[in-house]
Amino acid sequence: MSTYPSPQRHHILSVLVQNKAGVLARVASLFARRGYNIFSLAVAPTEDPQFSRITIVVDVEGTTLEQIVKQLFKLIEVVRISELDPQKSVERELFMATVRTDGENRGQIVELANIFEAKVLAVGVDALTLSLEGSPEKLDDFEELLRGYGIVELQRTGRIALPKLDREAHSRAVKGKAS
Amino acid sequence: MKITGAEALIKALEMESVDVMFGYPGGCILPAYDPLLKSSIRHILVRHEQGAGHMAEGYAHVTGRPGVAMVTSGPAATNLVTPLCDAYMDSIPMVAITGQVSTSAIGTDAFQECDTVGITRSITKHNELVMSAEDLPLAIRQAFHIATTGRPGPVLIDIPKDVLQNSMTWHWPTDEEVQASLPGYHPTTKGHPRMIKEAAKLILAAERPVLYLGGGVLKSRAAEVVREIAELLNIPVVTTLMARGAFPDSHPLCLGMPGMHGTAAAVTAMQKSDLLIALGARFDDRVTGKVSAFAQEAKIIHVDIDPAEQGKVRRPDVPIVGDCKLVSIEILKALRELLDGGEVQADIAPWRSRCSGWQEQFPLSYEPSAPGAALKPQFCLEQIRDHAPEGTILVSGVGQHQMWSSQYWHFDEPYTWVNSGGLGTMGFSVPAAIGAKVGRPDKTVWAIDGDGCFQMTAQELITASISKIPIKVGILNNSYLGMVRQWQEMFYGERYSEVDLGGGVPDFVKWAEAMGCVGIRVDSPEEVAPAIERANSINDRPVVVDFRVEEFEKVFPMVAAGASNDDIILPPSQNDRREYLR
Ligand SMILES: Cc1ncc(C[n+]2csc(CCOP(=O)(O)OP(=O)(O)O)c2C)c(N)n1
Ligand SMILES: [Mg+2]
Numbered sequence: 001m002s003t004y005p006s007p008q009r010h011h012i013l014s015v016l017v018q019n020k021a022g023v024l025a026r027v028a029s030l031f032a033r034r035g036y037n038i039f040s041l042a043v044a045p046t047e048d049p050q051f052s053r054i055t056i057v058v059d060v061e062g063t064t065l066e067q068i069v070k071q072l073f074k075l076i077e078v079v080r081i082s083e084l085d086p087q088k089s090v091e092r093e094l095f096m097a098t099v100r101t102d103g104e105n106r107g108q109i110v111e112l113a114n115i116f117e118a119k120v121l122a123v124g125v126d127a128l129t130l131s132l133e134g135s136p137e138k139l140d141d142f143e144e145l146l147r148g149y150g151i152v153e154l155q156r157t158g159r160i161a162l163p164k165l166d167r168e169a170h171s172r173a174v175k176g177k178a179s
Numbered sequence: 180m181k182i183t184g185a186e187a188l189i190k191a192l193e194m195e196s197v198d199v200m201f202g203y204p205g206g207c208i209l210p211a212y213d214p215l216l217k218s219s220i221r222h223i224l225v226r227h228e229q230g231a232g233h234m235a236e237g238y239a240h241v242t243g244r245p246g247v248a249m250v251t252s253g254p255a256a257t258n259l260v261t262p263l264c265d266a267y268m269d270s271i272p273m274v275a276i277t278g279q280v281s282t283s284a285i286g287t288d289a290f291q292e293c294d295t296v297g298i299t300r301s302i303t304k305h306n307e308l309v310m311s312a313e314d315l316p317l318a319i320r321q322a323f324h325i326a327t328t329g330r331p332g333p334v335l336i337d338i339p340k341d342v343l344q345n346s347m348t349w350h351w352p353t354d355e356e357v358q359a360s361l362p363g364y365h366p367t368t369k370g371h372p373r374m375i376k377e378a379a380k381l382i383l384a385a386e387r388p389v390l391y392l393g394g395g396v397l398k399s400r401a402a403e404v405v406r407e408i409a410e411l412l413n414i415p416v417v418t419t420l421m422a423r424g425a426f427p428d429s430h431p432l433c434l435g436m437p438g439m440h441g442t443a444a445a446v447t448a449m450q451k452s453d454l455l456i457a458l459g460a461r462f463d464d465r466v467t468g469k470v471s472a473f474a475q476e477a478k479i480i481h482v483d484i485d486p487a488e489q490g491k492v493r494r495p496d497v498p499i500v501g502d503c504k505l506v507s508i509e510i511l512k513a514l515r516e517l518l519d520g521g522e523v524q525a526d527i528a529p530w531r532s533r534c535s536g537w538q539e540q541f542p543l544s545y546e547p548s549a550p551g552a553a554l555k556p557q558f559c560l561e562q563i564r565d566h567a568p569e570g571t572i573l574v575s576g577v578g579q580h581q582m583w584s585s586q587y588w589h590f591d592e593p594y595t596w597v598n599s600g601g602l603g604t605m606g607f608s609v610p611a612a613i614g615a616k617v618g619r620p621d622k623t624v625w626a627i628d629g630d631g632c633f634q635m636t637a638q639e640l641i642t643a644s645i646s647k648i649p650i651k652v653g654i655l656n657n658s659y660l661g662m663v664r665q666w667q668e669m670f671y672g673e674r675y676s677e678v679d680l681g682g683g684v685p686d687f688v689k690w691a692e693a694m695g696c697v698g699i700r701v702d703s704p705e706e707v708a709p710a711i712e713r714a715n716s717i718n719d720r721p722v723v724v725d726f727r728v729e730e731f732e733k734v735f736p737m738v739a740a741g742a743s744n745d746d747i748i749l750p751p752s753q754n755d756r757r758e759y760l761r
Contacts, residue, residue: 018363022308026300033301050362063490070487076305076325079363 010039011065012084012091012161015054018077019045026075027054036060036068040158051079055160084161091161095139096121098129100150109149116142127152184312185210185343188276189218191319194351197247199223199238199617201231205251206291207278210343223617223646228255230610230639232262236271237614240597241572241622243400245272245326246614252278253291256337257298261604263333264302268601269421270398272331274322275303281341282310295337304332310339312347320357329366330485331398366484370501370509378456378480378497379513383522385454385478387530388414391437394421394600395459395483401504402426402593405458408511412524415534417445419460421600424590434534435543438466439738440582443541443747446736447760448534450744452477459483459503462492463601472743482506540759543586544750545732548704553729556580556655559707560587563625563653566711571623572597572615576608576632579661582734584627606635612650613643623651623715630656630684637690643721644695651714652691652723657730658684665733669748681730691723699724 017023024043031038039057046053058068065083072078084091101109109128113120118132132142136159143154182190188211192200199221204212215222225231228250235246250259256277266273280289296308305325309318315338322334352360382388390409396402402425409416409432416426417437426433435442437449449455455477460466467473470492481488481495482503489498499506518524545557560583574597575584581598590596597615599607612626633654643650658681667675691698697717701710701724714722735750749757 022296025297029300067487067491070489074304074485074487076361076364 010086011058011060012086012089012159013056013058013069013072014082014084014161015056015072015078016046016080017052017054017075018079019050019052020077023052023075023077024054026077027056027072030071030075031068034067034071036064040156042158042160044160055158057159082163084163089161089163091135091159092133093136093139093159094157095132095134095142095155096129097143097146097154098127098152099146100152101126101128105149109146112142112145118142180349181346182349183210183214183343184315184338184345184347186214187312187315187347187349188319188338188343189214189220190349191316191351192220192247193218195319195323196244200247200249201225201234201238201614202249203228203231203251203255205255205278207280207340208249208251208255208276208338208343209278210340211249211276211278211338222249223613223642223648225610225642226638227636228258229261229606230613230636230642232259232273232275233265233604233607233610233636234614234617234639235273235275236262236266236269236607237574237597237611238618239266239271239273239614240611241594241615242618243594244618245274245323247274247276249276250278251291252280252295253293256293256295260298260302261602263299263335265599265602265604265607266333267302267304269599270331270394271333272326273333274319274326275333275335277335277337278343279308279337279339282339283341285339295335299335302333303335304330306335306337308337308339309342312342312345315342315347316350317352317356317360320352321361324357324361325364329364330395367486367500368484368502368505370482370499370506372509374497374499375506375509375513378499378510379517381454381478381480381497382412382414382456382510382514383517383524386525386527387451387453388412388527389434389448389452389455389477390414390416390426391449391455391457391460392416392418392422392425393458393460394419395503396422396425397459397593399459399484399503399505400593401458401507404504404507404511406430408507408514411511411514413527413531414456415448415531417441417449418590419463419466419600420585420598422460423585423588423596424593427591428589429591434538436585438463439468439740440586440734440736441466442538442543442586443736443749443753443760444534444537446738446744446747447537449474449477451533454478454480457481457483457495458507461488467492468738468742468744472745536759540756541736541749541753544752545735546752548729554702554704554707554726556657556726556728556732557583557587558704559653559655559701559726559728560584560627562707563627563711564588566708566715567625568623568715570595571625572619574598574608574612574615574624574626576626576628577603577605577662578629578632579657579665579732579734580627580629580632580655582662583655586734605629605632608632609636609650609652610639612652613639613648616643616648616650626650626652628652628654629661630654630658630680630687631660633687634685637694640691640694640696640721640723647719648721649718650721652721653714654687654723654725655728656684656687656725657728657732659730661732662734668731668733669737670739687723687725691721694721696721696723698722701726
């Protein structure tokens with residue numbers, strides 16, 4: 001039951017912003033105001049405490065993406081925007097789920113977790129909490145399989161991404177800072 | 180030296196060469212009103228914070244300098260929302276200062292607390308809640324820098340009361356410090372040389388070019404160089420509602436205003452063009468009509484300082500991000516180089532004669548009133564125009580009277596037209612005219628208002644009389660929400676719903692007098708000129724002229740909302756000539 005956007009419409013924007021109060025609200029309200037949909041969003045400080053990086057996955061056509069990027073640039077605190085090509089970047093996401101177990105199938109679930117290299121975080125009488133870090137697609141597959149057992153609660157972080165190191169020009173930095 | 184945050188605020192405004200601000204005091208902003216007593220800055224006490232905002236806009240429109248409004252927290256800040264949005268839509272440089280509850284009370288629903296920064300986030304170019312007195316000078320410098328550079332716009336600075344009261348060590352940030360504090364803000368002003376060359380080539384090759392001037396031409400003060408381009412190649416020019424005055428209406432190349440109520444010549448020339456040279460214009464829906472049917476054969480050169488405008492509505496063939504003036508200078512240079520190098524311009528003589536044909540066949544026109552019948556609003560405007568001292572600034576409200584103002588005035592100079600274009604804010608004209616007169620006391624300022632609009636902000640007339648700001652207001656009083664009535668007549672089968680003000684239009688003469696203004700009522704055509712002459716002769720107080728005009732007059736031409744510009748509705752008297760629009 002993967003709800004991830006189709007590959008051609010899914011775009012990853014890596015947005016470097018000044019680390020200031022209200023910046024996330026500004027980005028979020030821009031998306032709301034202009035009617036763009038955020039698929040997932042992750043935000044955290046970077047190596048330089050002055051800046052944070054917001055990784056946004058959007059599900060749009062190319063022309064809309066261009067407008068999103070340009071409108072984002074107009075936010076004064078936005079310093080740089082890179083669109084990461086899914087083919088040329090590494091993406092990671094963290095997933096946690098509590099899965100129902102009747103006791104008998106606990107072994108199956110643990111085995112499944114082992115195959116995916118997921119971790120068992122907690123064991124209860126009738127439930128297990130698992131975590132998995134990996135590519136969003138791998139997480140999708142794992143989630144799909146766990147559904148058969150009954151997922152009680154599920155939380156995904158949204159993806160973070162960086163350009164791959166082995167090739168030149170992994171990321172297309174969008175130039176022309178807006179007014 | 181230690182001073183209070185409030186003293187630092189006023190000092191920072193002085194450092195930014197603010198000579199006047201429009202405001203209204205109250206609890207949280209009170210500390211700032213104390214050092215104001217000793218300041219060189221003139222403060223104009225308004226009667227409603229919306230008035231302060233529109234005054235700041237009017238001031239900015241005519242001077243090019245940022246208008247400043249200062250109000251308290253909560254209801255005062257929310258009263259400022261409309262002008263902020265108006266300034267945002269029309270790219271007006273403005274700095275708004277709002278008081279906020281003390282830092283310790285933020286988030287507690289304290290008295291007169293509201294999330295001003297949250298509320299105004301999407302209607303300001305930038306806004307900021309300043310949490311420490313030490314940060315105030317930099318915040319103010321940033322605000323002025325951001326408001327006036329790149330695509331101009333309103334910036335709001337929200338200041339908690341304790342931040343104004345706390346003491347701080349004065350430090351005025353240098354340009355470098357300001358730059359360093361804004362690592363993400365570097366507006367592109369110089370156009371890309373290759374694109375400029377490309378544009379010049381396209382311009383020379385075009386057989387049916389049109390210069391499509393928007394408000395950016397005025398903001399960047401590019402009128403002169405744009406005129407040189409037009410004259411060098413004899414390119415017809417249209418000036419949008421935001422650009423009226425950027426190119427003289429009296430110029431033989433001027434086709435007037437395009438758009439919903441534009442001239443048939445301007446609308447049609449754009450439709451038939453093979454090259455639109457858009458300078459500081461944004462392909463607004465009121466200009467394009469139905470976008471898919473707009474200027475279908477035209478290539479587009481789009482010059483705008485805001486990259487987000489490129490391709491937002493119509494994909495340009497040559498996008499040029501940059502300041503209209505700097506880019507126009509470069510385009511002119513490139514054109515001259517090409518011409519000097521032996522390139523020749525395509526023959527545009529047939530195009531020019533087509534454009535002149537449209538102008539001759541489809542002038543703006545209205546039926547003069549029959550003897551004894553009601554006054555025509557267009558006639559009043561023509562009379563105000565013909566009696567106006569040179570350089571008169573015209574300000575308008577929103578509605579039919581706005582469109583007639585734009586149509587029937589002859590704009591021959593930049594910065595003589597002030598109106599609310601993007602937001603269409605009723606109530607704009609009286610306060611905006613006051614701000615314009617404060618900015619240009621040497622000029623005559625006429626506000627043309629509707630009877631509906633006037634009732635939204637007329638309380639500012641007392642501000643004008645007490646502060647000795649002698650504006651003139653002409654109300655084109657049709658006792659209707661005329662523009663809405665026109666739509667109901669044309670598109671809702673004459674079913675008039677809640678547009679008749681007739682039963683309740685107040686006595687505007689008495690109202691004017693109660694506000695310390697001279698009030699004059701005009702009912703018949705013979706009274707028009709004497710009333711205007713009298714109004715023009717009064718310079719010690721504001722004047723309000725109540726022109727009682729025909730109720731059912733409509734604005735023509737008109738392109739219905741969402742319709743193609745090809746389906747422009749002509750004035751009834753020109754319908755038989757429709758074929759000439761081909
Ligand atoms: C604040 C606001 N409310 C409503 C409108 C919608 N509206 C546009 S024009 C108009 C009528 C204006 O009436 P009036 O001021 O008498 O001008 P007229 O059209 O009669 O010249 C209205 C209600 C608006 N533009 N602004
Ligand atoms: Mg009216």
